[in-house]
Amino acid sequence: MAQGELTQSGYEFGPFRLDVAERLLLRDGEPVLLPPKAFDTLLALVANRGHILKKDDLMKAVWPETIVEENNLSQYVSALRKALGDDPDGHRYIETVPRLGYRFVARVIDVWEGRGAQESARGEGAPVRSIAVLPFKYLGGEGGDEYLGLGIADAIITRLSNLRQIVVRPTASVSKYAGAAHDPVAAGRELRVEAVLEGRIQRAENRIRATVQLISVRDEAPLWAEKFDVEFKDIFTVEDAASEQVARALILKLTREEQELLSKRYTEDSEAYQLYLKGRYYWNKRSSGGFKKATSYFQQAIDKDPGYALAYAGLADCYNLHSYYGELPPRESFPKAKAASTRALEIDDRLAEAHTSLAFVRAWHDWDWPAAESEFERALQLNPNYATARHWYALYLMAMGREVEALEEIKRAHEIDPLSLPINRDVGLIYYRARQYDRAIEQYLKTIELDPSFWSAHQHLGWAYEQKAMYAEAIAELNQAMACAGDRPSIRAQLGHVHAVSGRREAAEKALGELREQSKQPCVSPYEIATIYAGLGENDQAFAWLDQAYLDRSGWLIYLKVEPMLDGLRADPRFTDMLHCVGLGL
Numbered sequence: 001m002a003q004g005e006l007t008q009s010g011y012e013f014g015p016f017r018l019d020v021a022e023r024l025l026l027r028d029g030e031p032v033l034l035p036p037k038a039f040d041t042l043l044a045l046v047a048n049r050g051h052i053l054k055k056d057d058l059m060k061a062v063w064p065e066t067i068v069e070e071n072n073l074s075q076y077v078s079a080l081r082k083a084l085g086d087d088p089d090g091h092r093y094i095e096t097v098p099r100l101g102y103r104f105v106a107r108v109i110d111v112w113e114g115r116g117a118q119e120s121a122r123g124e125g126a127p128v129r130s131i132a133v134l135p136f137k138y139l140g141g142e143g144g145d146e147y148l149g150l151g152i153a154d155a156i157i158t159r160l161s162n163l164r165q166i167v168v169r170p171t172a173s174v175s176k177y178a179g180a181a182h183d184p185v186a187a188g189r190e191l192r193v194e195a196v197l198e199g200r201i202q203r204a205e206n207r208i209r210a211t212v213q214l215i216s217v218r219d220e221a222p223l224w225a226e227k228f229d230v231e232f233k234d235i236f237t238v239e240d241a242a243s244e245q246v247a248r249a250l251i252l253k254l255t256r257e258e259q260e261l262l263s264k265r266y267t268e269d270s271e272a273y274q275l276y277l278k279g280r281y282y283w284n285k286r287s288s289g290g291f292k293k294a295t296s297y298f299q300q301a302i303d304k305d306p307g308y309a310l311a312y313a314g315l316a317d318c319y320n321l322h323s324y325y326g327e328l329p330p331r332e333s334f335p336k337a338k339a340a341s342t343r344a345l346e347i348d349d350r351l352a353e354a355h356t357s358l359a360f361v362r363a364w365h366d367w368d369w370p371a372a373e374s375e376f377e378r379a380l381q382l383n384p385n386y387a388t389a390r391h392w393y394a395l396y397l398m399a400m401g402r403e404v405e406a407l408e409e410i411k412r413a414h415e416i417d418p419l420s421l422p423i424n425r426d427v428g429l430i431y432y433r434a435r436q437y438d439r440a441i442e443q444y445l446k447t448i449e450l451d452p453s454f455w456s457a458h459q460h461l462g463w464a465y466e467q468k469a470m471y472a473e474a475i476a477e478l479n480q481a482m483a484c485a486g487d488r489p490s491i492r493a494q495l496g497h498v499h500a501v502s503g504r505r506e507a508a509e510k511a512l513g514e515l516r517e518q519s520k521q522p523c524v525s526p527y528e529i530a531t532i533y534a535g536l537g538e539n540d541q542a543f544a545w546l547d548q549a550y551l552d553r554s555g556w557l558i559y560l561k562v563e564p565m566l567d568g569l570r571a572d573p574r575f576t577d578m579l580h581c582v583g584l585g586l
Helices: 036-047 055-062 070-084 117-122 147-160 171-177 184-191 236-249 256-262 270-283 288-304 309-324 330-347 352-364 369-382 387-399 403-416 421-433 437-450 455-467 471-485 489-501 505-518 526-536 539-551 555-559 564-569 573-581
Strands: 007-013 016-019 024-027 030-032 094-097 101-104 109-113 130-133 195-204 207-216 221-231
Touching (some): 007 036, 055 070, 130 171, 130 184, 352 555, 455 564, 489 526, 526 555
Parallel strands (some): 130 195
Antiparallel strands (some): 007 016, 007 109
Protein backbone atom coordinates (compact mmCIF):
# COMPACT_ATOMS: atom_id res chain seq x y z
CA MET A 1 0.00 0.00 0.00
CA ALA A 2 1.45 3.39 -0.96
CA GLN A 3 2.25 5.97 1.70
CA GLY A 4 -0.80 8.13 2.34
CA GLU A 5 -3.24 5.55 0.91
CA LEU A 6 -6.37 4.39 2.77
CA THR A 7 -8.52 1.41 1.96
CA GLN A 8 -11.98 0.57 3.24
CA SER A 9 -11.64 -2.48 5.49
CA GLY A 10 -15.07 -2.66 7.05
CA TYR A 11 -17.94 -0.99 8.87
CA GLU A 12 -19.06 -0.71 12.48
CA PHE A 13 -22.58 -0.23 13.83
CA GLY A 14 -23.80 -0.84 17.36
CA PRO A 15 -21.88 -3.84 18.75
CA PHE A 16 -21.21 -5.17 15.23
CA ARG A 17 -18.23 -5.01 12.92
CA LEU A 18 -18.53 -6.00 9.26
CA ASP A 19 -15.08 -7.11 8.08
CA VAL A 20 -15.00 -6.80 4.30
CA ALA A 21 -11.67 -8.54 3.71
CA GLU A 22 -12.46 -11.53 5.92
CA ARG A 23 -16.16 -11.58 4.94
CA LEU A 24 -17.12 -11.80 8.59
CA LEU A 25 -19.79 -10.25 10.77
CA LEU A 26 -18.54 -9.87 14.34
CA ARG A 27 -20.57 -9.04 17.43
CA ASP A 28 -18.31 -7.82 20.27
CA GLY A 29 -15.48 -9.67 18.56
CA GLU A 30 -17.33 -12.96 18.22
CA PRO A 31 -18.27 -14.29 14.73
CA VAL A 32 -21.94 -14.31 13.73
CA LEU A 33 -22.58 -17.11 11.24
CA LEU A 34 -24.17 -15.93 7.99
CA PRO A 35 -24.69 -17.66 4.64
CA PRO A 36 -22.55 -16.04 1.90
CA LYS A 37 -25.52 -14.39 0.18
CA ALA A 38 -26.81 -13.05 3.49
CA PHE A 39 -23.40 -11.44 4.03
CA ASP A 40 -23.55 -9.92 0.53
CA THR A 41 -27.04 -8.58 1.24
CA LEU A 42 -25.92 -6.99 4.50
CA LEU A 43 -22.82 -5.50 2.87
CA ALA A 44 -24.90 -3.89 0.13
CA LEU A 45 -27.36 -2.43 2.65
CA VAL A 46 -24.62 -1.09 4.95
CA ALA A 47 -22.59 0.39 2.11
CA ASN A 48 -25.71 2.32 1.03
CA ARG A 49 -26.99 3.11 4.52
CA GLY A 50 -29.54 5.84 4.78
CA HIS A 51 -30.68 5.25 1.20
CA ILE A 52 -33.47 3.06 -0.11
CA LEU A 53 -32.19 0.08 -2.03
CA LYS A 54 -34.88 -1.08 -4.41
CA LYS A 55 -35.51 -4.81 -4.36
CA ASP A 56 -34.49 -5.23 -8.00
CA ASP A 57 -31.23 -3.34 -7.48
CA LEU A 58 -30.46 -5.30 -4.33
CA MET A 59 -31.09 -8.64 -6.06
CA LYS A 60 -28.85 -7.62 -8.97
CA ALA A 61 -26.09 -6.68 -6.50
CA VAL A 62 -26.31 -9.98 -4.63
CA TRP A 63 -27.11 -12.28 -7.60
CA PRO A 64 -25.56 -10.37 -10.53
CA GLU A 65 -25.87 -13.15 -13.12
CA THR A 66 -28.74 -15.20 -11.75
CA ILE A 67 -32.47 -14.80 -11.91
CA VAL A 68 -33.99 -15.32 -8.47
CA GLU A 69 -37.37 -14.84 -6.89
CA GLU A 70 -38.11 -11.93 -4.58
CA ASN A 71 -38.94 -14.45 -1.85
CA ASN A 72 -35.24 -15.41 -1.67
CA LEU A 73 -34.31 -11.83 -0.82
CA SER A 74 -37.07 -11.61 1.80
CA GLN A 75 -35.76 -14.77 3.47
CA TYR A 76 -32.22 -13.41 3.67
CA VAL A 77 -33.41 -10.06 5.06
CA SER A 78 -35.43 -11.95 7.67
CA ALA A 79 -32.35 -14.01 8.58
CA LEU A 80 -30.27 -10.84 8.87
CA ARG A 81 -32.79 -9.20 11.18
CA LYS A 82 -32.70 -12.27 13.40
CA ALA A 83 -28.88 -12.27 13.43
CA LEU A 84 -28.76 -8.56 14.25
CA GLY A 85 -31.43 -8.82 16.93
CA ASP A 86 -33.87 -6.45 15.24
CA ASP A 87 -37.20 -6.24 17.04
CA PRO A 88 -40.20 -7.62 15.10
CA ASP A 89 -42.10 -4.34 15.46
CA GLY A 90 -39.21 -1.91 15.33
CA HIS A 91 -36.21 -1.75 13.04
CA ARG A 92 -32.96 -0.63 14.60
CA TYR A 93 -30.96 -1.78 11.60
CA ILE A 94 -33.00 -2.78 8.51
CA GLU A 95 -36.15 -0.89 7.60
CA THR A 96 -38.69 -2.17 5.06
CA VAL A 97 -39.92 0.54 2.71
CA PRO A 98 -43.31 -0.76 1.43
CA ARG A 99 -43.47 -1.53 -2.32
CA LEU A 100 -39.92 -0.23 -2.82
CA GLY A 101 -37.20 -2.08 -0.93
CA TYR A 102 -35.03 -1.82 2.16
CA ARG A 103 -32.95 0.78 3.97
CA PHE A 104 -30.18 0.33 6.58
CA VAL A 105 -31.01 2.92 9.26
CA ALA A 106 -28.38 2.47 12.03
CA ARG A 107 -25.46 4.87 12.32
CA VAL A 108 -22.41 3.38 10.59
CA ILE A 109 -18.73 4.17 11.09
CA ASP A 110 -16.41 3.43 8.18
CA VAL A 111 -13.26 1.56 9.17
CA TRP A 112 -10.13 2.36 7.18
CA GLU A 113 -6.60 1.10 7.26
CA GLY A 114 -3.32 2.36 5.95
CA ARG A 115 -0.58 4.83 6.80
CA GLY A 116 -0.39 8.52 6.23
CA ALA A 117 -4.10 9.11 6.46
CA GLN A 118 -3.40 12.70 7.40
CA GLU A 119 -2.49 13.69 3.86
CA SER A 120 -5.26 11.72 2.15
CA ALA A 121 -8.07 12.56 4.54
CA ARG A 122 -7.31 16.12 5.54
CA GLY A 123 -5.16 17.58 2.81
CA GLU A 124 -3.62 20.83 3.98
CA GLY A 125 -6.18 21.55 6.68
CA ALA A 126 -5.38 23.24 9.95
CA PRO A 127 -3.61 21.01 12.50
CA VAL A 128 -5.65 19.45 15.28
CA ARG A 129 -5.04 21.10 18.65
CA SER A 130 -7.08 18.93 21.01
CA ILE A 131 -7.52 15.17 21.19
CA ALA A 132 -9.12 12.50 23.35
CA VAL A 133 -7.80 8.94 23.54
CA LEU A 134 -10.77 6.69 24.31
CA PRO A 135 -10.29 3.45 26.26
CA PHE A 136 -9.54 0.71 23.77
CA LYS A 137 -12.38 -1.76 23.37
CA TYR A 138 -11.41 -5.25 24.50
CA LEU A 139 -12.92 -7.93 22.29
CA GLY A 140 -13.37 -11.36 23.87
CA GLY A 141 -10.56 -13.32 25.44
CA GLU A 142 -10.05 -14.43 29.00
CA GLY A 143 -11.67 -12.68 31.93
CA GLY A 144 -9.68 -10.30 34.10
CA ASP A 145 -8.25 -8.30 31.18
CA GLU A 146 -10.84 -5.52 31.28
CA TYR A 147 -8.16 -3.14 32.57
CA LEU A 148 -6.15 -3.51 29.37
CA GLY A 149 -8.17 -1.18 27.14
CA LEU A 150 -8.13 1.72 29.61
CA GLY A 151 -4.51 1.00 30.51
CA ILE A 152 -3.29 1.23 26.92
CA ALA A 153 -5.24 4.47 26.46
CA ASP A 154 -3.64 5.83 29.63
CA ALA A 155 -0.16 4.97 28.36
CA ILE A 156 -0.78 6.73 25.03
CA ILE A 157 -2.29 9.72 26.87
CA THR A 158 0.85 9.94 29.00
CA ARG A 159 3.04 10.05 25.91
CA LEU A 160 0.94 12.50 23.91
CA SER A 161 0.63 14.80 26.94
CA ASN A 162 4.33 15.60 26.55
CA LEU A 163 3.56 17.45 23.30
CA ARG A 164 3.07 21.16 23.85
CA GLN A 165 1.20 21.75 20.57
CA ILE A 166 -1.89 19.75 21.53
CA VAL A 167 -4.17 19.42 24.53
CA VAL A 168 -4.88 15.80 25.48
CA ARG A 169 -7.84 14.97 27.69
CA PRO A 170 -6.62 13.13 30.80
CA THR A 171 -7.47 9.54 31.63
CA ALA A 172 -9.99 10.52 34.31
CA SER A 173 -12.14 12.26 31.69
CA VAL A 174 -12.24 9.34 29.26
CA SER A 175 -12.48 6.50 31.77
CA LYS A 176 -16.30 6.60 31.76
CA TYR A 177 -16.21 5.28 28.19
CA ALA A 178 -14.42 2.10 29.26
CA GLY A 179 -16.31 -1.14 28.73
CA ALA A 180 -19.32 0.48 27.07
CA ALA A 181 -20.46 0.93 23.48
CA HIS A 182 -20.00 4.52 22.39
CA ASP A 183 -19.99 6.67 19.30
CA PRO A 184 -16.46 8.14 19.07
CA VAL A 185 -17.66 11.28 17.31
CA ALA A 186 -20.33 11.91 19.97
CA ALA A 187 -17.73 11.28 22.66
CA GLY A 188 -15.41 13.76 20.98
CA ARG A 189 -18.12 16.41 20.97
CA GLU A 190 -18.89 15.77 24.63
CA LEU A 191 -15.19 16.00 25.49
CA ARG A 192 -14.89 19.15 23.36
CA VAL A 193 -11.97 17.97 21.22
CA GLU A 194 -11.18 18.16 17.54
CA ALA A 195 -10.08 14.53 17.14
CA VAL A 196 -10.58 11.19 18.85
CA LEU A 197 -8.25 8.21 18.91
CA GLU A 198 -10.06 4.91 19.35
CA GLY A 199 -8.86 1.35 19.21
CA ARG A 200 -9.93 -2.25 19.49
CA ILE A 201 -7.80 -5.02 20.89
CA GLN A 202 -8.21 -8.76 20.82
CA ARG A 203 -5.98 -11.16 22.72
CA ALA A 204 -5.47 -14.77 21.68
CA GLU A 205 -3.02 -16.81 23.73
CA ASN A 206 0.29 -14.93 23.51
CA ARG A 207 -0.66 -12.52 20.73
CA ILE A 208 -2.60 -9.29 20.61
CA ARG A 209 -4.29 -7.70 17.61
CA ALA A 210 -5.08 -3.99 17.70
CA THR A 211 -6.92 -1.74 15.26
CA VAL A 212 -6.41 1.97 15.87
CA GLN A 213 -7.89 4.98 14.11
CA LEU A 214 -7.82 8.73 14.56
CA ILE A 215 -11.15 10.38 13.73
CA SER A 216 -11.89 14.01 12.97
CA VAL A 217 -14.84 15.07 15.10
CA ARG A 218 -15.79 17.86 12.73
CA ASP A 219 -15.63 15.81 9.53
CA GLU A 220 -16.65 12.48 11.13
CA ALA A 221 -13.91 10.93 8.99
CA PRO A 222 -10.68 9.04 9.69
CA LEU A 223 -7.41 10.95 9.68
CA TRP A 224 -5.27 7.86 10.12
CA ALA A 225 -5.74 4.16 10.80
CA GLU A 226 -3.57 1.11 11.33
CA LYS A 227 -3.62 -2.54 12.38
CA PHE A 228 -1.08 -4.26 14.61
CA ASP A 229 -0.62 -7.96 15.30
CA VAL A 230 2.17 -8.58 17.81
CA GLU A 231 3.21 -10.81 20.67
CA PHE A 232 1.56 -9.71 23.89
CA LYS A 233 4.92 -9.21 25.56
CA ASP A 234 5.60 -6.63 22.84
CA ILE A 235 2.51 -4.50 23.50
CA PHE A 236 4.89 -1.53 23.53
CA THR A 237 4.87 -1.77 19.72
CA VAL A 238 1.21 -0.74 19.65
CA GLU A 239 1.81 2.27 21.89
CA ASP A 240 5.01 3.34 20.16
CA ALA A 241 3.45 3.23 16.71
CA ALA A 242 0.12 4.75 17.75
CA SER A 243 1.60 7.72 19.59
CA GLU A 244 4.25 8.44 16.96
CA GLN A 245 1.91 8.10 13.98
CA VAL A 246 -0.84 10.14 15.64
CA ALA A 247 1.66 12.97 16.10
CA ARG A 248 2.56 12.66 12.42
CA ALA A 249 -1.10 12.56 11.42
CA LEU A 250 -1.71 15.79 13.33
CA ILE A 251 0.98 17.56 11.26
CA LEU A 252 3.07 18.32 14.32
CA LYS A 253 6.64 19.50 14.10
CA LEU A 254 8.32 18.07 17.16
CA THR A 255 11.47 19.19 18.89
CA ARG A 256 14.14 16.55 19.45
CA GLU A 257 13.20 16.52 23.13
CA GLU A 258 9.53 15.90 22.30
CA GLN A 259 10.46 13.14 19.87
CA GLU A 260 12.42 11.44 22.63
CA LEU A 261 9.58 11.81 25.13
CA LEU A 262 7.05 10.50 22.61
CA SER A 263 8.97 7.26 22.11
CA LYS A 264 10.21 6.96 25.68
CA ARG A 265 9.53 3.73 27.52
CA TYR A 266 9.56 3.88 31.30
CA THR A 267 10.20 0.14 31.53
CA GLU A 268 11.29 -2.66 29.22
CA ASP A 269 9.73 -5.30 31.49
CA SER A 270 6.39 -6.32 29.99
CA GLU A 271 5.16 -7.88 33.24
CA ALA A 272 5.94 -4.70 35.19
CA TYR A 273 4.15 -2.72 32.52
CA GLN A 274 1.04 -4.90 32.71
CA LEU A 275 1.00 -4.49 36.49
CA TYR A 276 1.27 -0.72 36.04
CA LEU A 277 -1.69 -0.76 33.64
CA LYS A 278 -3.75 -2.58 36.25
CA GLY A 279 -2.67 -0.05 38.87
CA ARG A 280 -3.82 2.90 36.77
CA TYR A 281 -7.06 1.14 35.94
CA TYR A 282 -7.98 0.66 39.59
CA TRP A 283 -6.61 4.04 40.71
CA ASN A 284 -9.01 5.75 38.31
CA LYS A 285 -11.95 4.06 40.01
CA ARG A 286 -11.45 6.49 42.96
CA SER A 287 -12.75 4.01 45.53
CA SER A 288 -11.36 2.52 48.72
CA GLY A 289 -11.08 -0.91 47.16
CA GLY A 290 -9.65 0.61 43.99
CA PHE A 291 -6.89 2.45 45.88
CA LYS A 292 -5.91 -0.73 47.72
CA LYS A 293 -5.69 -2.76 44.52
CA ALA A 294 -3.84 0.04 42.72
CA THR A 295 -1.31 0.32 45.55
CA SER A 296 -0.66 -3.42 45.36
CA TYR A 297 -0.23 -3.42 41.58
CA PHE A 298 2.10 -0.41 41.56
CA GLN A 299 4.23 -2.03 44.25
CA GLN A 300 4.36 -5.29 42.29
CA ALA A 301 5.43 -3.33 39.20
CA ILE A 302 8.23 -1.74 41.23
CA ASP A 303 9.27 -5.14 42.55
CA LYS A 304 9.55 -6.36 38.94
CA ASP A 305 11.46 -3.26 37.82
CA PRO A 306 12.96 -1.15 40.64
CA GLY A 307 13.85 1.53 38.09
CA TYR A 308 10.25 2.09 36.94
CA ALA A 309 9.80 5.81 37.70
CA LEU A 310 6.22 6.03 36.47
CA ALA A 311 5.17 3.20 38.81
CA TYR A 312 6.65 5.11 41.77
CA ALA A 313 4.67 8.17 40.70
CA GLY A 314 1.52 6.03 40.57
CA LEU A 315 2.25 4.73 44.07
CA ALA A 316 2.69 8.30 45.31
CA ASP A 317 -0.66 9.26 43.76
CA CYS A 318 -2.29 6.37 45.61
CA TYR A 319 -0.97 7.45 48.99
CA ASN A 320 -1.85 11.10 48.38
CA LEU A 321 -5.46 10.21 47.58
CA HIS A 322 -5.61 7.63 50.37
CA SER A 323 -5.30 10.59 52.74
CA TYR A 324 -7.33 13.04 50.64
CA TYR A 325 -10.31 10.68 50.64
CA GLY A 326 -9.93 9.88 54.33
CA GLU A 327 -8.82 6.27 53.83
CA LEU A 328 -5.55 6.61 55.79
CA PRO A 329 -4.37 9.10 58.43
CA PRO A 330 -2.01 11.86 57.20
CA ARG A 331 0.98 10.70 59.24
CA GLU A 332 0.76 7.28 57.63
CA SER A 333 -0.02 8.11 54.01
CA PHE A 334 1.93 11.30 53.24
CA PRO A 335 5.42 10.04 54.23
CA LYS A 336 4.86 7.08 51.90
CA ALA A 337 3.75 9.43 49.12
CA LYS A 338 6.87 11.55 49.67
CA ALA A 339 9.16 8.52 49.58
CA ALA A 340 7.59 7.21 46.36
CA SER A 341 7.59 10.55 44.52
CA THR A 342 11.15 11.30 45.64
CA ARG A 343 12.32 7.93 44.36
CA ALA A 344 10.56 8.56 41.03
CA LEU A 345 12.44 11.83 40.66
CA GLU A 346 15.75 10.20 41.54
CA ILE A 347 15.17 7.90 38.58
CA ASP A 348 13.72 10.53 36.23
CA ASP A 349 13.76 14.20 37.20
CA ARG A 350 11.70 15.09 34.11
CA LEU A 351 8.53 13.34 35.24
CA ALA A 352 5.83 15.99 35.68
CA GLU A 353 3.55 13.53 37.50
CA ALA A 354 6.17 12.92 40.19
CA HIS A 355 6.87 16.64 40.69
CA THR A 356 3.12 17.20 41.09
CA SER A 357 2.78 14.37 43.62
CA LEU A 358 5.70 15.72 45.64
CA ALA A 359 4.25 19.23 45.49
CA PHE A 360 1.03 17.90 47.02
CA VAL A 361 2.97 16.38 49.93
CA ARG A 362 5.02 19.56 50.42
CA ALA A 363 1.84 21.63 50.70
CA TRP A 364 -0.78 19.43 52.36
CA HIS A 365 1.54 17.70 54.83
CA ASP A 366 4.89 19.48 55.17
CA TRP A 367 3.45 23.01 54.95
CA ASP A 368 6.64 23.91 53.11
CA TRP A 369 5.09 26.52 50.87
CA PRO A 370 8.17 27.62 48.83
CA ALA A 371 9.10 24.00 48.12
CA ALA A 372 5.53 23.17 47.11
CA GLU A 373 5.37 26.09 44.67
CA SER A 374 8.75 25.19 43.22
CA GLU A 375 7.58 21.64 42.51
CA PHE A 376 4.34 22.84 40.92
CA GLU A 377 6.23 25.26 38.70
CA ARG A 378 8.67 22.54 37.65
CA ALA A 379 5.81 20.17 36.79
CA LEU A 380 4.13 22.81 34.62
CA GLN A 381 7.40 23.69 32.96
CA LEU A 382 7.77 20.03 31.96
CA ASN A 383 4.13 19.55 30.96
CA PRO A 384 1.99 22.71 30.69
CA ASN A 385 -1.03 20.57 29.75
CA TYR A 386 -1.01 18.41 32.87
CA ALA A 387 -4.45 19.25 34.27
CA THR A 388 -3.81 17.75 37.72
CA ALA A 389 -0.77 19.98 38.23
CA ARG A 390 -2.77 23.11 37.35
CA HIS A 391 -5.71 21.94 39.49
CA TRP A 392 -3.65 21.31 42.62
CA TYR A 393 -1.54 24.42 42.04
CA ALA A 394 -4.76 26.47 41.94
CA LEU A 395 -5.77 25.07 45.35
CA TYR A 396 -2.32 25.92 46.69
CA LEU A 397 -2.56 29.50 45.39
CA MET A 398 -5.99 29.84 46.96
CA ALA A 399 -4.62 28.64 50.31
CA MET A 400 -1.94 31.33 50.07
CA GLY A 401 -4.65 33.96 49.59
CA ARG A 402 -3.66 34.59 45.96
CA GLU A 403 -7.20 34.26 44.63
CA VAL A 404 -6.70 36.01 41.27
CA GLU A 405 -3.86 33.65 40.36
CA ALA A 406 -5.85 30.72 41.71
CA LEU A 407 -8.80 31.51 39.47
CA GLU A 408 -6.53 31.84 36.43
CA GLU A 409 -4.92 28.48 37.15
CA ILE A 410 -8.17 26.58 37.83
CA LYS A 411 -9.69 27.99 34.65
CA ARG A 412 -6.70 26.72 32.65
CA ALA A 413 -7.16 23.32 34.27
CA HIS A 414 -10.82 23.45 33.28
CA GLU A 415 -9.91 24.26 29.67
CA ILE A 416 -7.68 21.17 29.56
CA ASP A 417 -10.21 18.90 31.27
CA PRO A 418 -13.68 20.50 30.99
CA LEU A 419 -15.61 17.42 32.18
CA SER A 420 -13.54 16.70 35.28
CA LEU A 421 -15.88 16.65 38.27
CA PRO A 422 -13.20 17.62 40.84
CA ILE A 423 -11.97 20.50 38.67
CA ASN A 424 -15.51 21.77 38.05
CA ARG A 425 -16.23 21.52 41.76
CA ASP A 426 -13.05 23.36 42.70
CA VAL A 427 -13.77 26.27 40.38
CA GLY A 428 -16.65 26.76 42.79
CA LEU A 429 -14.43 26.13 45.81
CA ILE A 430 -12.12 28.98 44.85
CA TYR A 431 -15.11 31.31 44.46
CA TYR A 432 -16.37 30.09 47.84
CA ARG A 433 -13.13 30.82 49.66
CA ALA A 434 -12.91 34.17 47.86
CA ARG A 435 -16.31 34.94 49.49
CA GLN A 436 -18.03 35.09 46.07
CA TYR A 437 -20.85 32.84 47.24
CA ASP A 438 -23.33 33.43 44.43
CA ARG A 439 -20.73 32.50 41.81
CA ALA A 440 -19.74 29.49 43.89
CA ILE A 441 -23.36 28.30 44.05
CA GLU A 442 -23.76 28.74 40.30
CA GLN A 443 -20.64 26.66 39.63
CA TYR A 444 -21.61 23.91 42.09
CA LEU A 445 -25.00 23.60 40.42
CA LYS A 446 -23.29 23.23 37.03
CA THR A 447 -21.10 20.49 38.49
CA ILE A 448 -24.13 18.65 39.85
CA GLU A 449 -25.69 18.84 36.38
CA LEU A 450 -22.70 16.89 35.08
CA ASP A 451 -23.27 14.15 37.67
CA PRO A 452 -26.09 14.41 40.24
CA SER A 453 -24.49 11.58 42.26
CA PHE A 454 -21.23 13.48 42.82
CA TRP A 455 -21.53 13.77 46.58
CA SER A 456 -18.69 16.23 47.05
CA ALA A 457 -20.40 18.88 44.91
CA HIS A 458 -23.53 18.59 47.08
CA GLN A 459 -21.38 18.97 50.19
CA HIS A 460 -19.63 22.06 48.86
CA LEU A 461 -22.94 23.56 47.75
CA GLY A 462 -24.08 23.13 51.35
CA TRP A 463 -21.06 25.14 52.49
CA ALA A 464 -21.96 28.03 50.18
CA TYR A 465 -25.64 28.01 51.18
CA GLU A 466 -24.61 28.17 54.84
CA GLN A 467 -22.54 31.32 54.25
CA LYS A 468 -25.63 32.97 52.75
CA ALA A 469 -27.65 31.91 55.82
CA MET A 470 -29.74 29.61 53.62
CA TYR A 471 -29.68 26.96 56.32
CA ALA A 472 -32.55 24.78 55.14
CA GLU A 473 -30.99 24.56 51.67
CA ALA A 474 -27.58 23.84 53.20
CA ILE A 475 -28.95 20.98 55.31
CA ALA A 476 -30.80 19.55 52.32
CA GLU A 477 -27.64 19.50 50.20
CA LEU A 478 -25.56 17.94 53.00
CA ASN A 479 -28.18 15.26 53.50
CA GLN A 480 -28.05 14.61 49.74
CA ALA A 481 -24.29 14.30 49.97
CA MET A 482 -24.75 11.78 52.78
CA ALA A 483 -27.25 9.82 50.69
CA CYS A 484 -24.76 9.63 47.82
CA ALA A 485 -21.60 8.93 49.81
CA GLY A 486 -22.70 7.27 53.02
CA ASP A 487 -21.89 8.43 56.54
CA ARG A 488 -18.64 10.34 56.03
CA PRO A 489 -17.19 12.28 59.00
CA SER A 490 -16.60 15.41 56.92
CA ILE A 491 -20.28 15.60 55.94
CA ARG A 492 -21.48 14.89 59.48
CA ALA A 493 -19.17 17.63 60.78
CA GLN A 494 -20.55 20.13 58.28
CA LEU A 495 -24.11 19.26 59.27
CA GLY A 496 -23.12 19.85 62.89
CA HIS A 497 -21.63 23.22 61.95
CA VAL A 498 -24.77 24.32 60.10
CA HIS A 499 -26.96 23.28 63.04
CA ALA A 500 -24.65 25.23 65.35
CA VAL A 501 -24.61 28.53 63.42
CA SER A 502 -28.37 28.33 62.77
CA GLY A 503 -29.22 27.97 66.48
CA ARG A 504 -30.01 24.21 66.51
CA ARG A 505 -27.72 23.53 69.42
CA GLU A 506 -29.15 20.16 70.35
CA ALA A 507 -28.67 18.78 66.82
CA ALA A 508 -25.15 20.25 66.71
CA GLU A 509 -24.21 18.63 70.02
CA LYS A 510 -25.59 15.30 68.82
CA ALA A 511 -23.39 15.45 65.73
CA LEU A 512 -20.49 16.51 67.92
CA GLY A 513 -20.93 13.53 70.23
CA GLU A 514 -21.05 11.11 67.32
CA LEU A 515 -17.90 12.57 65.81
CA ARG A 516 -16.03 12.55 69.11
CA GLU A 517 -16.86 8.87 69.46
CA GLN A 518 -15.66 8.26 65.90
CA SER A 519 -12.51 10.30 66.57
CA LYS A 520 -11.05 7.24 68.23
CA GLN A 521 -10.58 6.01 64.67
CA PRO A 522 -7.42 7.42 63.02
CA CYS A 523 -9.17 8.71 59.87
CA VAL A 524 -11.48 11.21 61.62
CA SER A 525 -9.76 14.59 61.56
CA PRO A 526 -9.77 16.71 64.74
CA TYR A 527 -10.22 19.67 62.39
CA GLU A 528 -13.76 18.52 61.62
CA ILE A 529 -14.66 18.49 65.31
CA ALA A 530 -13.10 21.94 65.72
CA THR A 531 -15.45 23.40 63.11
CA ILE A 532 -18.54 22.40 65.11
CA TYR A 533 -17.16 23.97 68.29
CA ALA A 534 -16.38 27.10 66.26
CA GLY A 535 -20.00 27.20 65.10
CA LEU A 536 -21.20 26.85 68.69
CA GLY A 537 -18.95 29.73 69.80
CA GLU A 538 -17.00 27.47 72.16
CA ASN A 539 -13.64 28.85 71.16
CA ASP A 540 -11.55 27.13 73.83
CA GLN A 541 -12.70 23.74 72.63
CA ALA A 542 -12.31 24.79 69.00
CA PHE A 543 -8.67 25.73 69.55
CA ALA A 544 -8.00 22.59 71.58
CA TRP A 545 -9.13 20.48 68.62
CA LEU A 546 -7.25 22.67 66.14
CA ASP A 547 -4.12 22.07 68.21
CA GLN A 548 -4.76 18.35 67.89
CA ALA A 549 -5.25 18.77 64.13
CA TYR A 550 -1.86 20.49 64.03
CA LEU A 551 -0.22 17.58 65.85
CA ASP A 552 -1.91 15.15 63.41
CA ARG A 553 -0.67 17.18 60.41
CA SER A 554 -4.24 17.52 59.12
CA GLY A 555 -4.33 18.58 55.48
CA TRP A 556 -7.34 20.82 56.22
CA LEU A 557 -5.01 23.31 57.95
CA ILE A 558 -3.66 24.43 54.59
CA TYR A 559 -6.88 26.48 54.28
CA LEU A 560 -6.67 28.27 57.67
CA LYS A 561 -6.01 31.60 56.03
CA VAL A 562 -9.09 31.54 53.77
CA GLU A 563 -11.75 29.19 55.21
CA PRO A 564 -15.03 31.10 55.90
CA MET A 565 -16.18 28.62 58.55
CA LEU A 566 -13.33 29.77 60.78
CA ASP A 567 -14.05 33.51 60.47
CA GLY A 568 -15.50 33.60 64.00
CA LEU A 569 -12.09 32.63 65.41
CA ARG A 570 -9.92 35.12 63.54
CA ALA A 571 -10.08 37.90 66.14
CA ASP A 572 -8.63 35.57 68.80
CA PRO A 573 -4.82 35.90 69.21
CA ARG A 574 -4.61 32.10 69.28
CA PHE A 575 -5.70 32.03 65.64
CA THR A 576 -2.81 34.29 64.67
CA ASP A 577 -0.48 31.98 66.59
CA MET A 578 -1.78 28.97 64.67
CA LEU A 579 -1.31 30.73 61.33
CA HIS A 580 2.32 31.30 62.29
CA CYS A 581 2.69 27.65 63.35
CA VAL A 582 1.79 26.42 59.87
CA GLY A 583 3.74 29.19 58.13
CA LEU A 584 0.74 31.21 56.95
CA GLY A 585 1.24 34.26 59.14
CA LEU A 586 1.99 37.67 57.69
